[in-house]
């Protein structure tokens with residue numbers, strides 16, 4: 386893990402920078418004008434209002450002006466006091482190395498040092514670097530074959546955007562193959578590598594499949610758990626299923642959290658060498674199938690590849706965290722039938738505790754997740770639980786192609802997705818004052834009255 390040094394330039398984090406917007410024009414312009422008479426004060430008022438509405442007249446941050454000047458400027462410009470998006474000094478970084486390649490085929494060396502160096506030269510990104518997450522997802526470059534496929538993918542993406550907005554994460558949607566041979570389930574590895582290079586400010590890259598969605602918008606990743614023993618890769622899985630049952634579903638590779646570090650670069654290089662970009666691709670399918678007897682198709686796939694690596698080298702468990710304590714992702718067919726009961730249980734909690742039903746700004750939603758936590762002690766986790774499942778994964782439903790696995794009844798997948806999308810959307814819409822009364826009716830909302838849901842019938 387990279388822990389960047391605390392920046393020298395204190396002025397960027399001075400308490401002054403946090404003072405309210407209303408004071409801004411005055412704090413910028415008061416010095417020279419305080420002694421002036423009434424007429425000039427009127428002029429000042431006009432000028433203040435003008436400067437309030439035209440902030441671009443000030444020097445941008447990160448300019449070469451003196452530190453004092455910078456400090457004054459930062460009191461005026463308020464876009465984001467935490468990070469400086471407009472500052473990239475001319476100092477050489479890994480980006481200036483002409484040998485640097487974003488391609489999954491070219492190994493990356495000394496990434497930890499390179500990232501650390503970049504962070505040192507961009508000190509405004511230091512605070513919070515340890516918890517910074519970029520969610521990466523994507524889909525094919527062509528329109529979906531399923532007539533409602535693109536609509537579903539849009540809603541799946543909207544759901545991820547909602548989650549990221551609530552928790553302050555960045556998000557990247559990719560819809561082109563970054564390596565022509567690494568298609569379908571292998572396509573994510575080149576994207577994740579590229580995202581690591583594009584986001585040296587982020588500690589974690591979080592791959593979430595296009596067919597997976599957040600169904601607990603308040604739940605926050607327990608990142609400290611993964612820092613504790615310096616784990617670098619988090620997947621939903623079970624050790625017993627890898628080493629004893631030898632199942633290709635021992636873990637799910639559709640959602641994973643990977644630390645932006647050299648270990649991950651090396652790991653992905655090895656992992657992708659079982660994919661179609663490798664000259665040895667053909668041999669890996671039969672090898673995977675010989676170990677994991679329940680593997681369905683003959684070609685090497687990313688999930689079997691990952692399990693195979695763990696199976697061969699148990700020492701990897703020191704770096705790979707198999708998350709089984711909550712639905713880091715969960716199988717939709719188990720989860721979808723539980724949404725109605727969960728909705729009822731959560732409504733009861735809100736009726737009991739006024740704190741939970743208080744209206745609030747979307748930005749402070751995490752606080753309400755914390756408030757709710759003590760009430761969920763009895764809810765359990767995973768199968769049979771009435772806690773909102775964190776991520777519901779529509780494995781086998783193929784929303785884009787429409788070629789869903791034949792083991793599911795025709796409408797089960799589509800109704801399941803609609804229900805899940807509205808179940809999640811209800812948690813978002815509540816902050817906007819509305820709610821879908823019927824989870825299968827995407828087009829209808831009702832306004833939530835004050836103190837909802839204290840007085841029924843809901």
Ligand code: MN
Nearest residue numbers: 594596639780
């Ligand atoms: Mn998937």
